[in-house]
Amino acid sequence: MLEFRQVLQSYLRCSIRDGTTALFWYDYWTELGPLYLMFGTMGPRSLRIPLNATVSQAVCNGHWNLPPAKSDLAVTLQIILSTTPVPSDSNGNDVYLWKQHTGGFGKSFISRVTWGRLRIPSPLVSWHSVVWIREGIPRCSFIAWTSYLGRLPTRDRLISWGLTVQPVCVLCSNADESHSHLFFECSFAVAVWSHFCGWHLAAPPAALSSVVDLCAHLQGPHASLAVTVLKLINQVIIYHLWRERNARIFQGASMSQPAFFTVVDRALRDRLLSLPSVSASSPSLLELYFWFISPFS
Incomplete structure (x- = not known):
């Protein structure tokens, strides 16, 4: 008191x-x-x-x-x-x-x-608008926020705390697990990102910072709406990669890549279907999502 x-x-x-x-x-x-x-x-x-x-x-x-x-x-x-x-x-x-x-x-x-x-304000970070969006799914936004902060308990962090764990990534078994590897460098993650590449996203982003840069410089028709879809794709992929990682470690369960693609796609479609169109003359966010994944999926 x-x-x-x-x-x-x-x-x-x-x-x-x-x-x-x-x-x-x-x-x-x-x-x-x-x-x-x-x-x-x-x-x-x-x-x-x-x-x-x-x-x-x-x-x-x-x-x-x-x-x-x-x-x-x-x-x-x-x-x-x-x-x-x-x-x-x-x-x-x-x-x-x-x-x-x-x-x-x-x-x-x-x-x-x-x-x-x-409060003592902290410096603004470049990625705040990528994480905290009105159209986001709260649980996905939270995991994305934690990943941008580098605070998820990935295996490299667990080892730095003195815990005895295997360092290898459970999604690919080819490299040690870290934030950057798990969400962007892992072959499983690259395949997921590649599946959702299309007109607006020519190649998978290489890091969290790459997503921020893409959102800042995305060009093309209805760019501002496309940026919203990209931010949502980023959050949903990060969330489900983290969930898949945990399922493999703690439950011994795993999904194939096609099944994983379906889960991510369903989560995105459900969210986008719930959002109204910005105007009658502009495409819906769901239509822009189809442009994202066309023509490679």
Whole structure:
């Protein structure tokens, strides 16, 4: 609780009215900040105010009720309180004020503003728009995101953690497993990508970065819609390659390449069929998908 209030103290202030809600030691209700930071653990004893007291408990008969100052800190507090209105029931309830986007404080709490001030933003990555798309399938987007971060527990990572596992890729058995190998260099993955190459995708991408470049420079009719289809193909292939890899390791089950092609194709068609056309004059995303896989499938 104490650590939570320490985080909030930069974003939350309390405007004292009746003093029955604001905590004397913990809330930011004077310009000195939370008083426990100023007085420490000896504060309640030196000022004779309990640790969990509200501000109203420091008032008696309409006046601030503090013992004679015995330290410079206590003198400073009494000077501040001499210019601070005394809490009164006639003033209404205490009001908490949140930091606004302008830097001041107001009554409204805006989660976007507060979150923007609390978090430490990371640099933008070039692939964010490839992973997070409105048309994506959430489970596929998540696995694609994790793969772009390089955080999936591939065998090279497991070995780097000190685990004793076989390094070889279970999809091809020709090289050690890593993110780049599993999704783009493995002969099984290359065959999958090749199956979905066509008019808009002349050759299988060589790496995750290649997909980002393709999305940025894809040319041809209805290029923006084609980019959406490419992003979805990328996510679905990555997801099902990861699922097939896990099935072979943990279940001892495997699919042939034709069966795998069918599973990926079905997932893509189901998703694309659920999406409306952008306009009556433009082709549907499903039609663009057929252009992707034509004429080689």
